[in-house]
Amino acid sequence: MAEGSITELVPAEPMPALPDHERHSNVPQTLLEISNRIATFRSLDQQLIVLVDALAEALGAERGTLFLYDTVNDELYSHVAQGNINREIRLERDKGIAGYVFTSGESVLIDDPYSDPRFDASVDQATGFRTRNICCAPVRTLDGETIGVAQALNSRHGTFTQADLRLLEAISQQASITIQNTIYMQRMEDARAQEADFLNIVAGVASEINLGPLLQMIINAITTLLEADRTSLFLNDEKTQELFTHIGQGLETSTIRIPNSVGIAGTVFTSGKTVNIPHAYADLRFNPSFDKQTGYFTRSILCVPVANKEGKIIGVTQVLNKRGGPFSAEDEARLKAFTSQISMALENAKLFSDVQAMKNYNESMLESMSSAVLTFDDELKVVTCNSAGTRIMKIAEEEIVGADAETFFSGENSWIFEGLKDVAENQDTMNVLDASAEFGEETLSINLTIQPLTNDEEDNLGCMLMMEDISSEKRVRSTMARYMDA
Helix, strand or coil: CCCCCEEEECCCCCCCCCCHHHHCCCHHHHHHHHHHHHHCCCCHHHHHHHHHHHHHHHHCEEEEEEEEEECCCCEEEEEEEECCEEEEEEEECCCHHHHHHHHHCCCEEECCHHHCCCCCCHHHHHHCCCCCCEEEEEEECCCCCEEEEEEEEEECCCCCCHHHHHHHHHHHHHHHHHHHHHHHHHHHHHHHHHHHHHHHHHHHHHCCCCHHHHHHHHHHHHHHHHCEEEEEEEEEECCCCEEEECCECCCCCCCEEEECCCHHHHHHHHHCCCEEECCHHHCCCCCCHHHHHHCCCCCCEEEEEEECCCCCEEEEEEEEEECCCCCCHHHHHHHHHHHHHHHHHHHHHHHHHHHHHHHHHHHHHHHHCCCEEEEECCCCEEEEECHHHHHHHCCCHHHHCCCEHHHHCCHHHHHHHHHHHHHHHHCCCEEEEEEEEEECCEEEEEEEEEEEEECCCCCEEEEEEEEEECHHHHHHHHHHHHHHHC
């Protein structure tokens, strides 16, 4: 996050020109007072307000300005305070007088800015201010790193002098220590806050097992973390060789599928390398057809691969249109760290989705069968019963699920329980043809098959019973036989 900075507009008042020795009679005392005033505040914005006010007062200037360097966007920036309005000004790091001083490290005095080719009049145009003369010095840390530029504009004494420039350099040098420490502390606090947010998001993601809600949670988190406009998370479908997503943020389409080797996402998936495109339409890999279909305008793209713990690429995350400019190297690092944490949750959710789909398929198949199908656990309690089973045995599902087999198959049907017990003990399949069983007040003719259920390690999981009601078929055969014998 870019730290704030302030330009203070000081109302111009006529002031008689004084000799340097009178205006700067006690420089050490001035520096001490400024340092003490700045140190009373913890906020960087408050410190900068005090600093620009103090340097304008010390140099007898109409305006004090302090530009700080934004390492993320490679720009110089300052906030302009005019009454209750606070506006930000941003410059290229080498633009204008401030840019020259920042890149060269040289302090300058300029008596006629508008005749100087380095002067950028756009700031005056943006603020309505008229710059007559400039005193400008770099703001350096103790190890010599330039972190900004301090300016005093429009001397109330006529013009700025070399003594004014030396005083501004001294103020900048003195203030840089406090500013650097505050920036460092603020970055540490921001990093801790981001880490806490990151851990909270990862914890929330890890607890979600359903693929649809998980994808929605992830793209919302990424969009917020990177301050972007839209995020899509594509997973690879190995059967169709396609990248798919159930959710495309801001899109009406619920499911998107594309070949896993096409476009930016396909390039990242096949290469396993991150792609950061600041200007999408200037990149030949970008396919603008989707923008044309949706009316969306893609400016910047950040796309990273999603790999599982074995290093296999299982999908890609694509983030569009960073607010305020292109995606930075810091954005890349944060997205990579996030995707590395969520890959296991994605694999688990995808596996759960596949298992759920298979379960739904099996249940649909069982429900469509005309034969009764019951499953029992290793204690021979009923786990499932399809609709054909409840119809044949004339019982509601809630009455049979959880019932003990010995209790349910008793009396005339006790032979069924004995068969279940024998199959569970010996792990052999049992087939019985044209047997009798009583359900309700009706005696049915059934074909019965009981099979053991085991896992890959051959552990006993229980039994499955399949029962076919052949009563009607048997009556038809009996009737036909009587007709043929007549």
